[in-house]
Amino acid sequence: MLSTELTVPSNGRTLQVPKPATPYQGDIARYWDGEARPVNLRLGDVDGLYHHHYGIGDVDHSALGADGDEQKLIAELHRLESAQADLLLKHLGDIGPDDTLMDAGCGRGGSMVMANQRFGCSVEGVTLSAKQAEFANGRAAELGIQDRVRARVCNMLSTPFDTGQMAASWNNESSMYVDLHDLFAEHSRVLKVGGRYVTITGCWNPRYGQPSKWVSQINAHFECNIHSRREYLRAMADNRLVPQAVIDLTPDTLPYWKLRATSSLVTGIEEAFIKSYEDGSFQYVLIAADRV
Numbered sequence: 347m348l349s350t351e352l353t354v355p356s357n358g359r360t361l362q363v364p365k366p367a368t369p370y371q372g373d374i375a376r377y378w379d380g381e382a383r384p385v386n387l388r389l390g391d392v393d394g395l396y397h398h399h400y401g402i403g404d405v406d407h408s409a410l411g412a413d414g415d416e417q418k419l420i421a422e423l424h425r426l427e428s429a430q431a432d433l434l435l436k437h438l439g440d441i442g443p444d445d446t447l448m449d450a451g452c453g454r455g456g457s458m459v460m461a462n463q464r465f466g467c468s469v470e471g472v473t474l475s476a477k478q479a480e481f482a483n484g485r486a487a488e489l490g491i492q493d494r495v496r497a498r499v500c501n502m503l504s505t506p507f508d509t510g511q512m513a514a515s516w517n518n519e520s521s522m523y524v525d526l527h528d529l530f531a532e533h534s535r536v537l538k539v540g541g542r543y544v545t546i547t548g549c550w551n552p553r554y555g556q557p558s559k560w561v562s563q564i565n566a567h568f569e570c571n572i573h574s575r576r577e578y579l580r581a582m583a584d585n586r587l588v589p590q591a592v593i594d595l596t597p598d599t600l601p602y603w604k605l606r607a608t609s610s611l612v613t614g615i616e617e618a619f620i621k622s623y624e625d626g627s628f629q630y631v632l633i634a635a636d637r638v
């Protein structure tokens with residue numbers, strides 16, 4: 347076994363995973379290995395697309411029914427989360443079946459499956475969590491797309507992919523765990539010239555001044571490090587990623603949070619998101635950039 351690998355028990359088997367590059371990455375791997383919140387699993391059970399990101403769009407109150415049916419509320423939250431991934435994929439541009447895409451921080455793989463279903467392309471996902479990679483690969487096998495959709499345990503700052511291999515790449519709510527200069531250097535390396543990079547992320551708003559107490563609360567809750575909007579644009583500019591669209595999705599995500607706050611699946615972080623979006627200290631943004 348290479349000295350850079352660890353063996354961890356997984357479903358009665360042993361799985362070799364790379365040793366975390368830093369102690370912090372070890373913390374994040376443990377965090378996601380241990381994550382099993384109903385707000386994520388029960389939403390994923392609706393149609394087998396398991397997301398670890400939030401939702402956008404208006405709530406369809408007619409779909410909720412008048413009777414307070416929890417299953418209908420769960421289905422509605424899930425619809426809004428899938429709408430978020432749909433928007434991200436729409437910004438990847440013209441992708442064909444011969445293309446390969448990279449999902450940096452792929453979680454349980456919901457966005458990867460949606461990309462394959464939309465474009466017929468191959469998708470390579472990386473996550474720090476062995477549990478998540480196994481889950482994503484299990485779902486791909488169940489869908490019969492395991493030769494097109496694959497997750498691996500790997501640091502998104504140092505991937506095994508070839509230079510210029512990817513037609514497009516993205517971070518869906520996963521860029522707050524890494525240094526943005528290191529991250530965009532790696533995307534820039536694996537993307538072909540003319541390729542598209544997209545992120546949907548929460549960022550603190552420089553117009554507010556500094557990160558608010560709500561932003562600090564979100565950081566503590568998820569053990570992450572939310573960057574500012576300014577930092578995103580600067581780190582992209584430094585790495586040959588030229589923004590083609592910057593969309594403020596804050597008004598579009600608030601209905602999701604307000605609906606979620608009324609559900610039995612609340613996790614306690616709802617107030618921090620709602621208050622920080624409303625006081626302007628935090629923004630939910632999509633940034634699409636061309637690799638030039």
Ligand SMILES: C[S@@+](CC[C@H](N)C(=O)[O-])C[C@H]1O[C@@H](n2cnc3c(N)ncnc32)[C@H](O)[C@@H]1O
Nearest residue numbers: 397398399451452453473474501502518520523
């Ligand atoms: C909030 S989840 C988002 C998952 C997925 N993008 C989605 O939309 O469902 C954050 C993900 O980032 C991954 N992550 C964080 N730091 C990473 C790193 N350095 N390398 C690879 N993955 C990382 C975590 O393992 C986790 O899968």
Ligand SMILES: CC(C)=CCC/C(C)=C/COP(=O)(O)OP(=O)(O)O
Nearest residue numbers: 383385386397398399519547548568
């Ligand atoms: C926008 C920001 C700051 C995101 C931080 C990253 C994150 C934890 C995303 C959602 O994951 P999840 O779906 O596992 O979270 P939850 O359990 O709250 O639904």
Ligand SMILES: [Mg+2]
Nearest residue numbers: 385386398399
């Ligand atoms: Mg969630």
